[in-house]
Structure formats: C-alpha cells, structure tokens
Amino acid sequence: MAEVSLKDLSKVYAGSGKSPPFEAVQGINLEVRDKEFMVLVGPSGCGKSTTLRMIAGLEEITSGEISIEGRRVNDLEPKARDIAMVFQSYALYPHMSVFDNMAFGLKLKKVPKAEIHKRVMIAAEILGIESLLDRKPKALSGGQRQRVAVGRAIVRDPTVFLFDEPLSNLDAKMRVSMRAELSKLHSRLGVTMIYVTHDQVEAMTMGDRICVMNDGRIMQVAEPLDLYNSPENIFVAGFIGSPPMNFFRGRLIEDEGGTCFAERNQDGPSVRLALSSRLAELADSYLGKEIVLGIRPEDIADADSRSGGSKQSCGTARVEVCEPMGAETFLYLNSGGHEFIAKVQSGERYAVGQHVKLSFDVDKTHLFDPETERALT
Numbered sequence: 001m002a003e004v005s006l007k008d009l010s011k012v013y014a015g016s017g018k019s020p021p022f023e024a025v026q027g028i029n030l031e032v033r034d035k036e037f038m039v040l041v042g043p044s045g046c047g048k049s050t051t052l053r054m055i056a057g058l059e060e061i062t063s064g065e066i067s068i069e070g071r072r073v074n075d076l077e078p079k080a081r082d083i084a085m086v087f088q089s090y091a092l093y094p095h096m097s098v099f100d101n102m103a104f105g106l107k108l109k110k111v112p113k114a115e116i117h118k119r120v121m122i123a124a125e126i127l128g129i130e131s132l133l134d135r136k137p138k139a140l141s142g143g144q145r146q147r148v149a150v151g152r153a154i155v156r157d158p159t160v161f162l163f164d165e166p167l168s169n170l171d172a173k174m175r176v177s178m179r180a181e182l183s184k185l186h187s188r189l190g191v192t193m194i195y196v197t198h199d200q201v202e203a204m205t206m207g208d209r210i211c212v213m214n215d216g217r218i219m220q221v222a223e224p225l226d227l228y229n230s231p232e233n234i235f236v237a238g239f240i241g242s243p244p245m246n247f248f249r250g251r252l253i254e255d256e257g258g259t260c261f262a263e264r265n266q267d268g269p270s271v272r273l274a275l276s277s278r279l280a281e282l283a284d285s286y287l288g289k290e291i292v293l294g295i296r297p298e299d300i301a302d303a304d305s306r307s308g309g310s311k312q313s314c315g316t317a318r319v320e321v322c323e324p325m326g327a328e329t330f331l332y333l334n335s336g337g338h339e340f341i342a343k344v345q346s347g348e349r350y351a352v353g354q355h356v357k358l359s360f361d362v363d364k365t366h367l368f369d370p371e372t373e374r375a376l377t
C-alpha cells in the first residue's frame, strides 16, 4: 500500500547576502492514496518542485514529516525510498544508448544481467520504444526522449513515481498524446504517482485528485470536477477553468424580486442579478454588504441568441474582442469599465463595439467573501 503522507511539511531556503530566508513550502498536509494519480498544480514559484524534491529526498526538510507506505522517510537516503523521479529535463546520458540509459540504474544496483535485460525489454514494450534501443538520445525526438526517461523510472519498479513537469518540453500535439500515454501507464502499472504541472488542463485531464497550491500553501484538494464545480476560494475558482472564471464586485441588496447582486462600477452600465434561493439563503448575512460574484465564461450567454433565452438577463456589455474558436466563440466584453469573458455559441456574428444583452446561468454563479476570499457554502 504505497500511500504518501505529508504532515506539516515546510521548507525554508536559507537566505544569502541581501536575500532573506524564504519559506517556499508552508506547513502543508496531504494524504496521497495508494495507486492514486495525484497532481500538484499551481503557478510558477508556488513550491511544487520543492515539495516533490522533499518527497524524493533530494531536498532537506525544514520541519514536518513525510511517510511512504506508513514508514517515516525523513532521514532516508533518496535511493532507500523506493521512488523514481522523472524530471522536466530528461537528464539522459548522451553517450549511452537508449538501452544503456534505461539499464544504468540497475547495473549500479548490481542487478543480474538477464534480469536487467528482461526489465528493460518489458518497459520498452510498454512504451513502444523497442525499435529505438540502440539509438543515442540525440537521435530521438522530444517525445521519444521523454519515453526513455519514463522507461528508466519503470525498470526500477518503484512503489511511487514522481513527475516534475515531464511534458513541458514537448510541442502541444505531443503533449496531448503523451498525457494520454501517461494516464494509460498509470492504470497499467497500478502504482502511486505524484505529478507536478503548472498547466490546469493537464491537471484536470490526468489527476484522480488535484492539489492546488499557491504561495507555498495548499488551496484545495479535490477531484477534478469538484474543483471546477465547487471551488473553495477565489484562487482555485480563477485557476481552474479556461478561460478563467469572471469576478464581479458589488453589493447584495433586497428588491422586489428577492435578494439581488448589484455590481459596483465607476461608470456606465453594470451587472444586476437576482440570486437563486439557494445562494440568497447562503448569503443572508451579507445583505447590504460587499460581496464577490463569480461566473464562468461558459455560463454567460447572449440573451438575444437562440440559446440564450433560458438564463436570467442581467445587463449589457460592449464587445471589445471577438475570438471565433470554431465550436464556440470567446467574447471579451466590457461593462461599465469592467472587463470579462463570455464563451458563447458560434453561429452568431459579433462586431467590435457592438452591445450585447447578457444572460447569466444563475444556478452556476458563485459567491465569495471579499475579505477572506472564501466561497460561501
């Protein structure tokens, strides 16, 4: 049972010269389950690689505890942790063939030759690189090198695989296909994997669960659709989903239609929306106070288009930019100086400067406290 458990894990990098000490990981708690594909995602510098390197034993822990399979590993050497790590730079040995690159770690461990041969051949077969075993890394494509790096991890037969942005050097198309390959590999090997990326699409498509990090802290841990549907705070709401969720600042007021959100804008029109009874109840204590309303681009429609009718009309906005994507169109809108994005049905044509009537899917709106930035739930 290869669970990985992080308890109050912190990392402070010592300062040097003028730079003060820096707390890159700030007391995180995370339980990765046996055979789980856990993705750590967050913006650059949020502490993902530092966390992964501490699990691997490549970075000293400042405080806290790491356990693998229920065993505390804080003081264990990397090679005693039964972990294999794949890096962004594949770090292949350029003068060695693909076979030797994959076999190298096993040779160092004095694994018998026949066993090495067997394990390399199995890994090569899993990854579809049997025909490349005699080549040197420079004669491989980026995607093939990536497979060799994964192969080198597979032959070690570890209980836990760690990946640090392994796909970021590949072109977009190759990334999509390797993403699916790695997901298949995960189910085939049935092992625990912890995968670091800053790409929320990779996180959403690959993770059994996703751990969203920011500034050295965990913002939320949940299954992909739970993150999308029920973000616990403004950070997660804005990070997961593309284009990101739109936020409107305003006040909750009481009018004849019930509880209503009224956007605050310096000038011009603003969004005004009657809340669903569920949200109105949740936000009861915010009546008369500031609040943040969030809505995803896909939950905003053009009220005049064929598909816009069923949602609640809530104001108008000016089209600043129109991006037809084929299946849908992204509208960059401006309402009273506030810019936001709508993902609308393609088929309609929009001109820059045109005004569109907005309708929001009220059941898909989110409310956040402006101070704590936490979702009202």
Ligand SMILES: Nc1ncnc2c1ncn2[C@@H]1O[C@H](COP(=O)(O)OP(=O)(O)OP(=O)(O)O)[C@@H](O)[C@H]1O
Binding pocket: 013, 014, 022, 024, 042, 043, 044, 045, 046, 047, 048, 049, 050, 051, 198
């Ligand atoms: N050796 C070091 N000394 C001092 N600070 C460091 C050191 N290594 C990393 N940091 C800082 O710690 C923070 C977290 O770094 P880390 O590499 O974990 O980020 P990351 O989430 O992996 O980012 P990226 O997506 O860019 O790879 C960053 O602000 C970084 O500048």
Ligand SMILES: [Mg+2]
Binding pocket: 048, 049, 050
């Ligand atoms: Mg990193």
